[in-house]
Amino acid sequence: MALTTGQASLIVLGIYLGFGLLELVWTRLFRKDEQTRNDGILEAVSTLMLLAVTQPTILLVVGGIGHRFFPEYQGALAGISLFAAIALFLIFEDMMQYWWHQASHSFAWLYNLHRAHHNARYMSVRLVYRNNIIYYALMPSIWFAGVLVYLGLGWFYAGYIIVKMAVIIGAHSDVAWDAPLYRIKALSPLMWIVERTISTPATHHAHHGRHASDPAVHYKGNYGNLLFFWDVLFGTAKITRQYPVSYGVENLPPATLGQQLLWPIFPENKDMEARIPGAAPARPANR
Template sequence: MSEREIIASIVSSGFILVFVIELLAGKFKESPRPWRDGGFIMAGLSAHAVMSTPLIGFIAGWLVVLMFPNSSGALADTPFWLALGCIFFTQEMMHYWLHRWIHEKEWLWKIHRTHHTAEKLNTGVIWRYNIFWTLLLPQVWMLPFMIYFGLGIPCVVAGMITFFGNMLTHTAFRWDLWLRKKMPWSEPAWCVIEKVITLPDTHHAHHAWGPGSNLNGNYATTLFIFDTVFGTAKIPNREQKRYGLPKAKNLDWKEELFWPLIRKPEASLSSKQP
């Protein structure tokens, strides 16, 4: 088994394990529309595997050879931990600004909005998106470049860290609040950690609406320090009651999956909320 196959097995096994635990705990039954959520998740997974990954691999692979024809393996001697740190930090910073920009630019918001119409959070939501969303992700574009330069393994490991961080912040289990309640003596450490690392507390707030929410903030995937530094952080230290968007039930599933190819006029919706 190759290194890539081993890494793919670790990622898929980790996701399946957490997904099954949530399923057995009845977390998916809490969703008002589980079949719709399941359909969106399958569409997102399929688009990522069949469209985004092959297309980006081809385009980025062609570009890197065109731009750097004599640089194959040029960075292969870079120490692993240095390469991992630089790649991970760069990807996190790029994702923070992409995520923030998409929330601030109305014409791009609908490509990302599908991820926010889930009315309950669980690990499946990390794959719940418009089919074109992954075409924008910096992590996916960086991988072919890093493989060409000889840094494929550090780049894949950086992606794994982001992926497992996503699982831990999207999960229906509020493990951070549970730990803080069970270990009150650790509170000083949590007060530091929550400003540096994204926790369920802050990411659930990003997906919520109403008290304790922060839809237009808490953009970081793993390194919450970007929100702290750039003024978009909100740390509620509480559970949220409502998730999704107020007008989620009014949205057409075809537009959610295929925007901008399929567009529905806002005038046909009964709610003018975001």
């Protein structure tokens, strides 16, 4: 019997709360080093907006467009095999998110929408849904997921989202589940495969590291969400099995709360557009 969306949501919530409880016990969930008052507000608002407004609205809009213009395609893929469904979601949802994520670290206007995710000077499950509200509204992978659900793959999406969110939540938590496994020599071959297949704390923490001089930091890479394999395949992977000394964004002035939640509606701090960390310095304009 296939899981319903509601059941999948409850399981994801359980995974999230499980990692949150681990952080509460071991790494001070609500009192992270260098956190600010705005961090908690940003995380609460962006999480609530994504889960209660943005995702449901996108699904409704896609369904409405489908019913209006493409009614004959509703449920058209409902009978495909499990393996075909896996392939479609990995390509049109997870790989698409990889390219969107990479673009967000390559183009200034997209980076302005994504920077809120990196402003935190700590790692935590609190960061999982932390992003500009408009960033999520424009995210192609959410829209593609809506299309696949309309085409009849809702039965698969519920299970898929559990697996994906379990990986993403674990990769953001500062209770690094992979660290003790690296110390077990017998597991080294298995971990070699795991860290090249899915996102792990070590590989994803590298993407959140603050200083480019830190050997464990790879701010311009390690973009994968569920599959780290996309980074391996497209040459953006860096695997060190180490963790950055500190987290956040270097060489840019602080962004305001309004800017982090709703840039460009609140573009208070123009200096944040100076350059993208890790990118080549901008050329001076011709005069």
